[in-house]
Structure formats: structure tokens, C-alpha cells
Amino acid sequence: MRDQCSFIFSEELLKYKFNAHHPFNQSRLQLTVDLLHKLNALAPEQIIQPKMASVEELALIHDQSYIRAVKQAGEGTLPKDRAENYGLGTEDTPIFPNMHEASSFLVGGTLTAVDQVMTGKALHALHLGGGLHHGFRGKASGFCIYNDSSVAIKYLQEKYHARVLYVDTDAHHGDGVQWSFYDDPSVCTLSIHETGRYLFPGTGNINERGQGPGYGYSFNIPVDAYTEDESWLEVYSQSLKEVAAFFKPDVILTQNGADAHYYDPLTHLSATMKIYREIPRLAHEIAHQYCHGKWIAVGGGGYDIWRVVPRAWALIWLEMTENTIGHGRLPDEWISDWQKLSPFPLPPEWDDPDDLYTPIPRKTEITEKNRLTLEKALYPIRS
Template structure:
């Protein structure tokens, strides 16, 4: 196992919780980290606690008036004037309502991604993983899509400022990585890549193939919107070919990847029909790209994922297992393996659904998708258009 991988985690990040009924549930962090512990893959020596990002860091992406309002709306009883202005800042929607302690938790998450990027760029770690990060929908002046501060964008802006690094950002969340894309849309030294369900049907309604950057940043944005009910083979074919061409064309100094795991068939908020196979394969592809094109420098963050019992723990654990070269990740290339019985026994009494027995899914019993041939044909056309300007 690589000794130079850092795992960034702080218990305070679990405070990023909108309300008890909101789909963005921080319990998924506990489930995933416990799975890593139960399979002996998380050494305490690799774990580092981040500090909250201060206003200077947050201001690399976010407007000062927005930060001020996030802070004020984080009080137990915000002043009426701030509540009245909350809608303007995107913090009264069903998706992203303000909540007590919001700034403290969100700035801690931003600080975690900044620390991960700094560790890698400074050479103190070859790889770094910040599972709580990946809040890719936040904008400079407003929250959106469960995201208050855009931690990945803040981290990218920080290492651009401090190191002048050329950054390849790879977003595998089922929702388009809009906030990161627009933050660097004119920057020729930040390449944003996103594979996601087409915005024709899914939030945030962006991420089409014609979104390729502007000015000096033209060609530095690649979007690969796939069709609803895309399955493993088509998703992976599309991903491998396009992300490889993006990395080869750009030749980054560092790869920062977002690992939202909501393209799984079990996820309640999307229409993609993939299995755990893509979450075993995508980190391996990204790991290889980081070593071939970026001197091994790789930062991974979390993201979406709303089947918190069956999908998120396995998918997010697989990122770390790949990052550290753990034997489980290597063995899964050949066959499936059982999940630790201790982990299943610990969480089964709480889970509202039956927990999986194995790392991967048995898809043989899944209902076939009737439009498979048509879906695959559309995805191949999209793939070709997405990379034609590289």
C-alpha cells in the first residue's frame, strides 16, 4: 500500500445537515469511513484533520456579501433582515435551506479540500482524499443544489494562486458540475470535465456538449451528457474515451476528481441505471491518468449520493482502496468479494433496506433496459461531439 496517501476527515463535517428529512445526509460519511475501518483499510496515521477555510480563502470564489449572509443565517435565530435577503442568495429553497451552524460546517468542508490539494501540491502526499468535499453546485453569490460553499473550486483557486498549477478537474457525479465549470470557464489553465445525466431531464439543466469555455478558456471545458437509463458498459465506454483524450490534450500538473455516486440504479434522484462496476472502474482510470500525466498528483473528493446505505459506503470506500493500492481493489479486478460481516452486523439493524453482501452488484437479476441499443447509439454520438475541439 502507498504510504503517501492522506485521508482528510473532521467530525465537525457531519454538522453539514440541512434537516432530518433532507436527502443530503451526513450519516453516509460515518457509514463509509466505518466500512474502511472494518476492512482494515484506514490507518490512523493517514488521517489528517482540516481547519476551516477563512474568509480570505472563501473569497477566492465567493463574494464577500454572500459569505456575510451565510454567516448571519447560520445563527440559531438569524436577524429578520438576513432572513429577508436569504432568497437572493439561494438559501431558502427546498434543496438548499439555511440551517444553524451552516457556515461553520461548510467552511470546514472547504478547508478540507484546500488541505488535500495543498498536501499534494507541496509533495507531502502523493494522493489525498477528502470524502466530505465535492459540493460542486455552489456559485460565487448563491447556494444551489445542496451546496453552500464550493470547496473544490476554492481548492483549485488556491493552488492556482500559490503554485500556478494546471488543474484537470474530473466530475463523475450524475449532476453536472456547474459551479466549478463556470468558476473557471475562461481560464486556460483549469480544465473542467463532467460526465453526467443530460440536463434535458436532470438538475441543474446545464452541461451540454456546446459548453466548451470562452475566450482563452475555449476548449478547456468538456461535458459528456449521457442519456437516462444508461448502463455500465455505455457509461464506462463514454467515460474512458473522453477523459483519456481530455487528459492527453491538457497535460495537467494535478488531477482533482469529484466522486458523486448518484449514477447508480438505486439512487432516488436520477435516472441512470449503472451498478457498482462503474465505481470500481472510474477511480482506477483516474488514478492511471494522474500517474501518466500529472506526476501522480491526485486529489479526490466526494459529492452526491443519496442511497446512503447500499451505494455510498461501497462507492466512496472504493476510491480510497484504489488510491492506496489496497488488495481488495486489486482483487475486484478478477471477482467479487464479500463485505465485512462486522460492518453489515453493525449497520443492518438501522438500515431501512437490506444491506448488500458484496462489494459489487449482481446485475443478472436486474430488469433489462428496453431502449439499450438506442441509448448506446446516442451516447456514442455525444462522446464524439464532446471531444471534437480538443
């Protein structure tokens, strides 16, 4: 019998839109949902409407003064100097009308996913509109206004008294979530990301291990630029297995940014669709091994919205629902419907060709460097 799964989605999630030229483009949700529909892989009864997070729920993590500022910004009444103090009105997080309401739906979607899983209505829940991991207690950052994962983890703690393992495979460090629980031993964070030497936010070094009672519960594995599939998967597989065995969570929350792919315009990694098969497969396995199957997954980054994100995110749902259809050719109807809008030729198949890019000359050096980083990052639980 297949696991019961919930897919959190509504058109309200598309209203989180900075402007027409911003790289954070929620059209990727439409592309993914349409791909799943054309595969006949998403039934109407599996789709759950997100709620809007209340101010009280947002305040589990965010300062009340910041929430008020976001509301005022969306109403056009926040002075520019005050907006800048809150990280609003910047190039990364421009102000747009009704931004509080749009952002609250993203948070509410993740809380809806939490409730679906923790009340037993579903064993797994996917909310691709979530994953805004850079938001801070009192400041917007990196395209993120409210931090839905941080709010959801605090909600999991207070409502369900759960020990949470947060796993972040976005190419950018999951800084906002890490700092939210840096001194909390009941939350374990694992972030695998491109080194901050070349990439925002510049944090996520291996020596960021937590503080006070939370020391030893933050794990960071910054991989080198141009890291390829085999090295990335070695780091992911070993770290997730060992961290889960160390922490033994009640529930796993995975952030699934799809920006480690070679095509992504904002990062410098050289992964292909191979990693986006393995990321949900191993998360699924770990959830059943340690959490009686309790697995909540959210979206995140991913800025090639045409060639990468729909395939990567659809594979999460196919894994959750134990559907093996994600091989071979993509649906011709999906390709023809979206090709007229895409600036790139859409991929004809689920998997990338072997010659996607010119071989990386430093492959051996990068692989060894990543192994050393992994060893240092996991040293406290290996020793």
C-alpha cells in the first residue's frame, strides 16, 4: 500500500512576485504542477489548499515590529529609510503590493503541510511554495521575506513537541534557519551548499556548529565550485545517513532548492538531474527509518525555471507517492504547451544527456577537497 501524501497548492502562492524581471519566479510552481497533471500523477483529492499564517504564527519566529513593517511596505506606507533597516526595498527583496499577505500564504502552506503529517492525515506532505530559508527574525534577505521553515520548526516544537531534522540541499546556505535554532539541541540542521567564497550569503562554514546547548547540532558542508554529481552525492548520502543516526529525529523537514544544477544562472555547481533523483529517495528512506515516515518537504531556490525546476520538483512528488513514471521522455503535451514561452529549448527527457557540459579539469582535486570538508564537518559524530 502506498504512503498517503498531500500536495499543498493554490493560485494564491503565485502572488509572491517581486517584479517581472526578478529571478525568483513562481511560474515554476505552475510548470511543475502542470507537468504532474500531464503525467496523471497528481489527483484532485491529494491537493490541499494552504492557509494564510496568522500574525501569531509568524511571531513564533519574526519580531512583531518587522511583521508590521512588512504590512506597511505592502500598503505603500513604509518610509524608505525604515524599509532599508528591515531589508525591504532592496534589489533582492523589492517591495510589492500586499507582500505581507502573499508571504503569509507561503508560511501557511508549510504549516498546512506540518498539520497534514503530524495529525496523521498524510505520511508525507510537499509544499513547493515554501523553502524561503534566508529570512531572519527581523529582516528580509535573499528573496525571502518570512522564513516559513523556521516558523514551521517552531510550530512543530510547540504544537507537537517534535525533534526536527532540517535538511537543506539548496546551493545557498540555509542561514536563516540555522541561526533561528543555533542554540537549540532539539533541532538539528544539515546544510549542503556551494562554498560561500563565491556565493551568497557567504556563511555555512564547517566551524558553524551551534552554540551553548545547541553546540554540535548544526552541520554545514560547503562543497567546492564546479562540484559534479558523484562528489555531491557522496557528501549528501554520507552526511544525511550519519547525522540522522546521530540525532534520531521525530520528523524530517527537507528544503529542496533546485539551484545546484549546471544550468542554474546564479550558482557555480555542476550537478545534473541525477542528484534530484537521489535527494528525495534518500530523504524518504531516512524518514521511514527514523520518523515512522513523517516527512515534510518544501521548495526553495531554483532559477532555471524551465529546464530544471519542474523536473527536479516533480521527482520529489513521484518519490513520495512511489510513482515510477519519471523516466524516459517528458510528456509531449507539456513540452509543446510551454515551449512557446520558454527562452530555451525544453529538455525532451527526465534525465540530462551525458555530454551536458565540457568535462571539469579539476574533478579529482574538487572531489578530494569535498571529502576532506565532509570529514571535518562530521568529525564530532565520527570521533
